[in-house]
Amino acid sequence: MLKNLVAQRVNPDVPSALSGLFVNDPDPHAISFAAGSPNERLFPVKEMQRAFNTAIEQQGAHLFQYQSMQGNLNLREKLVARIQKWGHVTTTADNVLVTVGGQQAIELVAKALLDPGDEMVVEVPTYVGALAAFDLYQPTYYSVDLQADGLDLDELEDTLKRHPGIKLLYTVPDYHNPTGITMSVAKRQALVTLANRYDFIILEDSPYRDLGYANLPLPAIKSFDTQDRVIFVSSLSKILMPALRTGWLVADGPILDAILKVRLASDLEANGVIHAAIANYMEENDLDQHVNVLKDHYRQQCTAMVAALENDFPEEVSFTRPKGGFFDWVTLPEELDAAALLSQQVIPQAHINYVPGTNFYPGRDVHNSLRLCFSGLSPAEISAGMGRLGEQVKAAVRE
Ligand code: PMP
Secondary structure, eight states: OGGGGSOGGGOTTSOOTTGGGSSOOSOTTSEEOOOOOOOGGGOOHHHHHHHHHHHHHHHGGGGGSOOOTTOOHHHHHHHHHHHHHHHOOOOOGGGEEEEEHHHHHHHHHHHHHOOTTOEEEEEESOOHHHHHHHHTTOOEEEEEEEETTEEOHHHHHHHHHHOTTOOEEEEOOSSOTTTOOOOOHHHHHHHHHHHHHHTOEEEEEOTTTTOBSSSOOOOOGGGGOSSSOEEEEEESTTTSOGGGOEEEEEOOHHHHHHHHHHHHHHHSSOOHHHHHHHHHHHHHSOHHHHHHHHHHHHHHHHHHHHHHHHHHSOTTOEEOOOSBSSEEEEEOOTTOOHHHHIIIIIIIIIOEEOEEGGGGSTTOOOOSEEEEEOTTSOHHHHHHHHHHHHHHHHHHHHO
């Protein structure tokens, strides 16, 4: 069997944790709260087209040559200025690696740090794409719960005491996917103190950090790093466009060297044509002003969703109240299975789609939660869809 020739770490009998997220919606007429994509009606297409044209006109053939393993210097300097201003991180362009989306940054970190069986911590629930990347390197996972203000640090410390070999912790501190939760500043600082004490690395994944509806971004965990232990990852997918496939990381010392080594082996360098266009876009336009427009839209969408959860759902159901980002996390009574509810009732009867929560847990062992994404829908669509979903949930709770 050819399957036997596939590397064991790929585990050919188990689909990627990500595969469930990128299937087409089964019902084209459904209102879908499933896809976690940014709203394409808000993409600055004309401005980006001009930025591409400018790059080609200015650089000609040279633009299409091999360029830089770490990514376009002009772009890296602009990213450094942003993370310095908004995240309070002091760094230089030499410490930045531009990647193919934040996803590649996570995968490169996993490849650079994890040997089979290495112990790592993830908050639960967590981003499925990160689990898909980590899974390939066969770590032993320990799960730590999220609280309303981020990771439960007492539970984390207990876990660290019981498993002193833990070497990596993955967290999404800002407007978390899938819950919308944001880690408090006090916890960010305390987490770095724990990393120093228990000798582990923090992978801070923050693609939504600019999208606080009413707030400025909080200081990054990386801003509290005194021992080069924090790897900061972000992305332009949510604030510009995902098909640019441009993410980036900030790291230091031997950790950065290891990541650069695996990057070279992986794809030599990212797409320099796109980097040059983005750098031009950022020169010719005010990215912060564009982000403000996005924040305004996403705030209205989130408000519509939370209002519907308050008004149309039974009191046995709990949910988060995000202050930014794309997602709300809903917890049903324990006896309900969100995947079964979706396939047996919600899709066929209400034509609504969402992502069942099970995939967001490394053990796939929690069944009564679900992720709702509101980014692609108008407030009116959200209210209508949530009304229909609420009816199904009420019926299931009463059964
Ligand atoms: N991290 C998180 C938490 C995400 O939600 C996503 C996108 N869904 C990514 C990383 C990766 O996004 P991209 O590769 O498009 O930057």
